[in-house]
Amino acid sequence: MDIRTLCLGVLSRGDATGYEIKKAFEEGPFGHIHAASFGAIYPALSALSDAGMVLGTEMAQEKRPDKKVFSITERGRTALCEALMAPPGEDKVRSDFLFILFFAHFLPAPRLADLIDRRIAWYRNCLERMESCDCEAARPGEVFVHGLGLAVYRAAAEYLAANRDRLLEEVSAGSRMVAE
Amino acid sequence: MDIRTLCLGVLSRGDATGYEIKKAFEEGPFGHIHAASFGAIYPALSALSDAGMVLGTEMAQEKRPDKKVFSITERGRTALCEALMAPPGEDKVRSDFLFILFFAHFLPAPRLADLIDRRIAWYRNCLERMESCDCEAARPGEVFVHGLGLAVYRAAAEYLAANRDRLLEEVSAGSRMVAE
DNA sequence: AGCGATATATACTGATCCGATATATAAATT
DNA sequence: AATTTATATATCGGATCAGTATATATCGCT
Incomplete structure (x- = not known):
């Protein structure tokens, strides 16, 4: 399951920043399901945005750096459902x-x-x-x-x-x- | 844990071919411990050989393609022990x-x-x-x-x-x- | 005071690894 | 005949990683 699909999955449950998506894969609901790194998440979000599967909205914050909140589009939902219907690959463990x-x-x-x-x-x-x-x-x-x-x-x-x-x-x- | 260390670990238990090393990480003793692909194992064995940590011996077979059997050197054993003493990284799961x-x-x-x-x-x-x-x-x-x-x-x-x-x-x- | 750690944020890069492919020798199955 | 299976080595373009860089703050330690 590629990181783009993982990001679509997280966003299907609600808008999120790249940072929040990473957190979801650490100690959040996907923590024991699948690993994903910043080095993969940000390029994936960028590709998804270029493909019209997500929409990124930049926002300024106080006391914190600016952030970009991503939301999934209908096209993104369609792609997610297709990916979920595909046969799963083998589990990978590295311990x-x-x-x-x-x-x-x-x-x-x-x-x-x-x-x-x-x-x-x-x-x-x-x-x-x-x-x-x-x-x-x-x-x-x-x-x-x-x-x-x-x-x-x-x-x-x-x-x-x-x-x-x-x-x-x-x-x-x-x-x-x-x-x- | 990089694939070079994994190969050293397998070879520390006995000589093996690249194919056998892969098998050890599939249904062999390391099957639920760590994943590794041919695409990573062969370059790793090549690098280990260049570094004098393993020795590869080519052998002809009957009814089967030739094979290259690798054995670990003392230098390889030393590197393995050092790697085992290092703090483990986090488990990675991809399901x-x-x-x-x-x-x-x-x-x-x-x-x-x-x-x-x-x-x-x-x-x-x-x-x-x-x-x-x-x-x-x-x-x-x-x-x-x-x-x-x-x-x-x-x-x-x-x-x-x-x-x-x-x-x-x-x-x-x-x-x-x-x-x- | 400066540094490191922590938290929230985005983004990038060289190294590593993967999935698939290519090639080879055989045998078994469809 | 083509496909599948098993044993073998090796490679390649794409995917991912660990670490880094940068930014805004705060807190704790030396």
């Missing part, structure tokens, strides 16, 4: 954390403990934020995907907390064997 | 499936049902394959990450199966209301 953990035997135990504890805290922080989010008025798909995100994050946090000590013991035991 | 589901109200219910059922089947297929994988002789980090992948996939499959019908009903109800 430095998991890659590093795969090679846990290369790391000292205290470093491992720190990494895992930070990740557990991260998950718990996300869960708190997501649980305090009021989804009652949201659309069924939004609620469904939100619930799926909660379920997956919970499972991950629980597994990390339940298995952390064992991994650390095994890695420490492996280090002692090597030292002997 | 067309979740994005489409977020906008479930735009899709007809039969299409939605098909998408969800295919994904449930995909998860169950992955779980079967992962569960039949013999990890007893693996290193502690490998076992840990494997278990985490299982936990997350199970949670996702269970949530999808448990909530599928409700989503379809709500989307159908929403369509009837719009029609009225």
Whole structure:
């Protein structure tokens, strides 16, 4: 799913600036769905604007830099619906954390403990934020995907907390064997 | 984590061809950890070879095209360990499936049902394959990450199966209301 | 006082990666 | 015969990223 479609999706729910769109993909409703960077969002909005799929309106602000608010056009809505009807590509995951953990035997135990504890805290922080989010008025798909995100994050946090000590013991035991 | 480091990681466990490295990131041990494409793997192997971090040995085969088997050098091992000690970047997720589901109200219910059922089947297929994988002789980090992948996939499959019908009903109800 | 961090904003750039393609050797399926 | 599948290497134009630059403010630390 290209970043242009992602932007159309965000704008279909309401007008937004490029900055706000980025925020939606960080800690907002799309945070566990799809990543997107400023380096891709702004050129995408520019292309969408050239193609008449969005309309950008510049506004001055007080105490803050000027901003450009984008709204989706009917042409943009049509393009979004077509994209949503296309078969989805495969999910893509890139996790430095998991890659590093795969090679846990290369790391000292205290470093491992720190990494895992930070990740557990991260998950718990996300869960708190997501649980305090009021989804009652949201659309069924939004609620469904939100619930799926909660379920997956919970499972991950629980597994990390339940298995952390064992991994650390095994890695420490492996280090002692090597030292002997 | 760049693709060069990923390749070093795969090769640290044993010699491999570029094709085999790709396979490791598809349905192999790194399947739920990090994605990587041929377009990135081959240039990365070439750069690693130029930098003396891997060694490529060309081999002829019968009934198959020639292949080039890569092995990691000591310099490569050192670079891998340094990369593993660096702070991990943020996980990146890109899921067309979740994005489409977020906008479930735009899709007809039969299409939605098909998408969800295919994904449930995909998860169950992955779980079967992962569960039949013999990890007893693996290193502690490998076992840990494997278990985490299982936990997350199970949670996702269970949530999808448990909530599928409700989503379809709500989307159908929403369509009837719009029609009225 | 100056710097860094934070937040809100837009935009750009060189590096990295992707999806698709090309090519090759085979075998199986339609 | 064409397509699909599997094993292999390699490339290319387009997409995306991480970091940077710039701007308006405020706050915290040295």
